[in-house]
Amino acid sequence: MSKAIHDLVRGVVDGSLSDDEVIHWLRAVFEGGLSEEDTIALTEAMRDSGEVLEWGSEIANLVVDKHSTGGVGDKVSIVLAPALAACGLRVPMISGRGLGHTGGTLDKLGSIPGLSVERSADEIRQQVERLGVAMVGQTDALVPADRRMYALRDVTGTLASIPLITSSIVSKKAAEGLSALILDVKFGRAAFMVERADAAELARSMVDVANGMGVSTRAVLTTMDQPLGCAVGNSLEVLESVETLCGNGPEDLEELVCVQGGLLLEATGLADGMQTGALMIHDSLQDGSALECFRKMVEAQGGDASILESDASLMRGLGLMDPDLLTTELCAGADGWVKDIDAMVIAEACLGMGAGRKELGDEIDRAVGAILEAQVGDRLEEGEPWVVLYHRDEVAPQTLEDLLGAITLSDEEVKPVSRIAEMIE
Numbered sequence: 001m002s003k004a005i006h007d008l009v010r011g012v013v014d015g016s017l018s019d020d021e022v023i024h025w026l027r028a029v030f031e032g033g034l035s036e037e038d039t040i041a042l043t044e045a046m047r048d049s050g051e052v053l054e055w056g057s058e059i060a061n062l063v064v065d066k067h068s069t070g071g072v073g074d075k076v077s078i079v080l081a082p083a084l085a086a087c088g089l090r091v092p093m094i095s096g097r098g099l100g101h102t103g104g105t106l107d108k109l110g111s112i113p114g115l116s117v118e119r120s121a122d123e124i125r126q127q128v129e130r131l132g133v134a135m136v137g138q139t140d141a142l143v144p145a146d147r148r149m150y151a152l153r154d155v156t157g158t159l160a161s162i163p164l165i166t167s168s169i170v171s172k173k174a175a176e177g178l179s180a181l182i183l184d185v186k187f188g189r190a191a192f193m194v195e196r197a198d199a200a201e202l203a204r205s206m207v208d209v210a211n212g213m214g215v216s217t218r219a220v221l222t223t224m225d226q227p228l229g230c231a232v233g234n235s236l237e238v239l240e241s242v243e244t245l246c247g248n249g250p251e252d253l254e255e256l257v258c259v260q261g262g263l264l265l266e267a268t269g270l271a272d273g274m275q276t277g278a279l280m281i282h283d284s285l286q287d288g289s290a291l292e293c294f295r296k297m298v299e300a301q302g303g304d305a306s307i308l309e310s311d312a313s314l315m316r317g318l319g320l321m322d323p324d325l326l327t328t329e330l331c332a333g334a335d336g337w338v339k340d341i342d343a344m345v346i347a348e349a350c351l352g353m354g355a356g357r358k359e360l361g362d363e364i365d366r367a368v369g370a371i372l373e374a375q376v377g378d379r380l381e382e383g384e385p386w387v388v389l390y391h392r393d394e395v396a397p398q399t400l401e402d403l404l405g406a407i408t409l410s411d412e413e414v415k416p417v418s419r420i421a422e423m424i425e
Contacts, residue, residue, distance in 0.1 A: 002041035009045035009145050019152060026149070026158045034163035039205065040212045042163070046171035047213075049145035051121050053092060053177040059129065061179045063090045064264045067169055068184040069192045069202075070102035072343040073227035076184065077105045077135070078241040079249070079257045079285075082293035085132030086284040087261070087277075088270055092128045092176045093135045094142070102192070102347070103237065103356065106137050111235040111318050111366040115303030133297050142175045166205045174213055180267035181210055182260045183219040187421075190343035191224035196421065203424045216267045220260060221422040226376055227343045228419070229253040233355045233369015233390065235318035242314060245291040250375065252419050258282050259420060319367040320390070328389040330400070332380040336409030339376065345406035346370055346387075349399050353391045368392060377416035380409065 008025060011017030034042065055063050064084060068074055081091045095105035095117075106117045119127070119136045127134040146168050153159045173181055183206055186192070187199035203219035210217035229250040231240035243249050244257065258278040265277030284290040291308070299305040307317030315321050350356065354365035367390060374386045386407055389395060 002038065005038060005041045006045045009042070009049055012145050012148050013049045022149065023152055023156050026153055026156065026161075026164065029163055030158040030161045033161075036205075036208055036212070039163045039166055040209050043167040043171045043174065043209050044213060046143055046145045046149075046167055047174040050143050050175065051139075051141040052175050053121060053125055053142075055090070055125075055177050056129075059090050060177070062088065062268055062270075063092065063128075063176070063178050064180045064182075064268060065091060065093055065173055065176055065178055066182040066184060066260055066264070067173055069186050069199075071186045071224040071228060072102065072190045072347040073229045073232045073237065074103065074184075074186075074224075075105075075108060075229065075231070075237040075241045076253065076256050076260065078108060078238065078294075079244045079253070079290070080261055080281075081133050081135055082245065082297060083257060083261055083281045083284045083290040084264060085293040085297075086289035087265055087280045089132070089264060089268060090128050091133045092124050093133070094124075094138050094172065094176060095135060096138070097357075103232075103234065105135065107356075107364060107366070108234045108237050108241075109135060111238045112298055113304040113307065113317055115298055115301050117301070119301070127297075127300055131293070131296050131300055133293055134301070135297065136301075138172065143172050146171060162202055162205050165202060166209050170206055170210045170213070170215075174210065174215055178215050180216040180264050182263050183207065183210075183217065184222055184256065184260060185219050186222050186224040188223045188225040188343070190227075190347055196221065200422065200424065207424055217425075218263055218267070219424040220256075220263070220420055221424065222256065222419045223421060225343060226341045227346050227372060228256070230372040230375065231369065232346055232350050232372075234364065234366035235320055236369040236371060236390065238318055239314060239320065242291070242294075242308065245285060245294055246288075247286040249285070252375070252416075254282070254285070256419060257285075263423075322367060324392060325367050326391050328391065328395055328400075329385040330387050330389070330403055331383050331385050332407070332409065333382065333404070334409055335382050336380060336411055337414040338374050338378045338380060338386070338407065339410040339414050340408040341372065341374075341376065341386075342406040345402050346372075349389070349395075349403055352396065352399055353389070353393075365392065374407075375416065377414050379413075
């Protein structure tokens, strides 16, 4: 079977297989699944369908990355990659753009004036060897099989297949020549996988396949019912990421950064346990070394690193001081403890204001979005602002009504809980 799979992937790339032939196979997998052995064979063939990054022996065991299944306010990658580099790891982070209610790392980085995420495989390799980190888009040379297969899955309704999702994600990460990988698989009302059991099934599949290919891999199941951190929207999330790189980030965001970083430091032998590694990541946020790695990366990719010199220059550089940008505060209708903030409602409001894409070719407005002035567990007084909207046009009355229903208050004190539900290895 593995030879047949390799032949199929070769036919996908060289065009010797027609769309109908590929679709027939995709539907068979969608309906009947694949064994773990065949999923590994498919993932390896997809990885090998293009260029694979190779590293010298002196750093090969230090090359790592992470992947998130996406959510609302998920800016972990922007903080984690430079923090890992500050701790001695090498991170060739290849990310994607946002579609629908979930944001994309590349769109967020695009808020930084001049920064380019377009790099060839050689340029990625050289930058990672020199600085320890690059945050870029997928090149044409890496995993070309996935582009055609994903496009055909998209138009035939065969996206939601565990083996096909696994091979798509893991092949692109394996093509980076990784030693270790961490997977942040989210579940909840604003996640790709709403049910925890479905998220766990996908996480287990990706962990088993990646480990079967020789990449030390673990997954963290995390909740996506409330937004992650306080910022939702491209420029606003970069602002919060920089605050976190300065040691002033929200607790839930910092927790995910430190835990995922700690797991990668443990996997590569730079820390003698996850907790030690998490402390190393935390220290890099506090002592300025992670921020300095981020600054060097921005500069290397053509970005205006001078915007990082002060809060005012950062706000200005990210377009958040544009006089055409309007703000609207929504306030608590009663006293109480914040029990819940519906991430999906927040995301849909931001999408409607122009922060995201409803279709792949849509233009986005990077400056619009929302800042949460309160999170789960905080105490609010009646009339106190809980969210500030950044927008261009008047916010639709229905959107405001939906947002007012997005927050749930309790008369009893609410204790925030960890977003980490489970670790899978």
